Amino acid sequence: MILASLVDVTSAVRWESLGLDPVAIDLGFFKIRWYSLAYITGILLGWWYLSKLCARPGSPMAQRHVDDFVFYATLGIILGGRLGYVLFYRPEMLAQPLSVLKLWEGGMSFHGGVIGVVLGTLWFARQEKLSWLRIMDYVVVVYPIGHFLGRLANFVNGELWGRETTVPWGMIFPGGGEVVRHPSQLYQAGLEGLLLGLILSLLFWKSDARYKPGYLAGHFVLWMGVFRVISEMVREPDVGVYGLFGMTMGQTLCVPMIVLGLYLIFSAKGRRERMESIAGHNSVA
Numbered sequence: 486m487i488l489a490s491l492v493d494v495t496s497a498v499r500w501e502s503l504g505l506d507p508v509a510i511d512l513g514f515f516k517i518r519w520y521s522l523a524y525i526t527g528i529l530l531g532w533w534y535l536s537k538l539c540a541r542p543g544s545p546m547a548q549r550h551v552d553d554f555v556f557y558a559t560l561g562i563i564l565g566g567r568l569g570y571v572l573f574y575r576p577e578m579l580a581q582p583l584s585v586l587k588l589w590e591g592g593m594s595f596h597g598g599v600i601g602v603v604l605g606t607l608w609f610a611r612q613e614k615l616s617w618l619r620i621m622d623y624v625v626v627v628y629p630i631g632h633f634l635g636r637l638a639n640f641v642n643g644e645l646w647g648r649e650t651t652v653p654w655g656m657i658f659p660g661g662g663e664v665v666r667h668p669s670q671l672y673q674a675g676l677e678g679l680l681l682g683l684i685l686s687l688l689f690w691k692s693d694a695r696y697k698p699g700y701l702a703g704h705f706v707l708w709m710g711v712f713r714v715i716s717e718m719v720r721e722p723d724v725g726v727y728g729l730f731g732m733t734m735g736q737t738l739c740v741p742m743i744v745l746g747l748y749l750i751f752s753a754k755g756r757r758e759r760m761e762s763i764a765g766h767n768s769v770a
Contacts, residue, residue: 494657494664494665497655497656497657497665498654498655498657499657500643500656500657500659501659505640505641505643506641507519507520507642507643509522518638519641519642520635520638520639520642522638523631523634523635523637523638524562524631524634524635526634527630527631527632527633527634527635528555528558528559528631530630530631531558531627531630531631532551532552532555534626534627534630535551535554535555535623535624535627538623538626538627538689539551539623541695543695543696544623545615545616545619545620545622545623546613546615546623550613554606554609554620557605557606557608557609558602558605558606558624560601561598561601561602561603561604561605561606562598562601562602562605562631563601565597565598565599565600565601565602565604565605566594566595566597566598566601567594567597568597568601569594569595569596569597569600570594570597572597574594574734595632595677595713595735596735596738596742599628599706599709602624602628603621606624616698618698618756619698621699621701622694622695622698622699622700622701622702623695623701625685625701625702625704625705625706626682626685626686626689626701626705628705629677629678629681629682629685630678630682632674632677632678632681633677633678633679633682634678636670636671636673636674637670637671637674639670640668640670640671640674643658643659644660644670645669645670645720645721646658646661646666646668646669646670646720646721647666647667647668647669647670647672647720647721648666648667648669648719648720648721649664649665649666650665650666650667650719651665652667654668655667655668661721666721667720669716669719669720669721672719672720673712673713673716673720676712676715677709677712677713677716680712681708681709681712684704684708685701685704685705688700688701688704689701696757697753697754697756697757698753698756698757699750699752699753700750700753703745703746703747703748703749703750704746704750705746706742706743706745706746706749707742707743707747707749707750708746709739709742710739710740710742710743710746711739711743713735713736713739713742714735714736714739717732717733717735717736717739720733720735722734722735
């Protein structure tokens with residue numbers, strides 16, 4: 486067994502050999518990390534894609550709303566993601582409040598980011614007197630773009646690696662010891678980013694899903710919950726952080742997501758109503 490482990494270690498790809506650098510631009514006095522660029526690029530691409538979605542008939546908001554909404558969404562992602570990380574995974578950081586503000590050191594929670602975006606959308610919708618649930622149906626189609634880029638940034642940072650494995654594509658990550666591990670960041674980028682984004686985009690463009698309030702949002706929380714439960718099976722759990730009934734914290738937080746997703750999907754038909762398009766298109770039934 487020990488010999489097999491040694492063979493795996495000697496033949497496995499080391500993260501350092503890939504030549505990846507967490508810092509994208511280094512000007513000496515100022516550094517820009519790939520993690521920061523992932524967030525910025527995700528927000529800009531999300532803005533562009535959301536504009537495309539809202540140009541279709543039946544949109545819950547006009548382009549001017551989209552432009553204003555980006556600010557609320559960005560605020561929700563950053564504040565929710567960071568506070569969620571602190572509360573769910575690193576509550577000891579509350580003893581040093583300034584450490585919570587050090588976003589450049591990493592540490593963002595997906596679940597916290599989702600909650601932040603939901604609250605940001607609710608705030609925005611109430612300000613503009615729009616339907617927050619219908620807006621969420623559009624936002625969730627966009628969200629996987631940023632998630633995909635964020636997971637790739639995690640890989641470039643050599644962080645959030647997976648559990649020990651013997652698969653031929655396993656890697657040795659810095660900080661993970663002389664152990665071959667799953668590149669779980671790439672699994673999550675594929676499942677929670679590419680595949681989820683494909684599912685939601687197909688539902689939006691190839692069906693009448695956007696006319697059933699909560700239907701797309703339901704598919705988002707359902708599939709994101711399912712994919713996260715799967716990825717957590719090979720992702721190394723956070724040290725000292727435990728979920729319920731033997732599950733990781735990430736899996737535990739996904740249980741209510743799956744339940745909520747199923748509820749939104751199966752109750753969406755009853756919320757369908759005649760919608761007047763704010764964007765200036767003909768109304769749709």
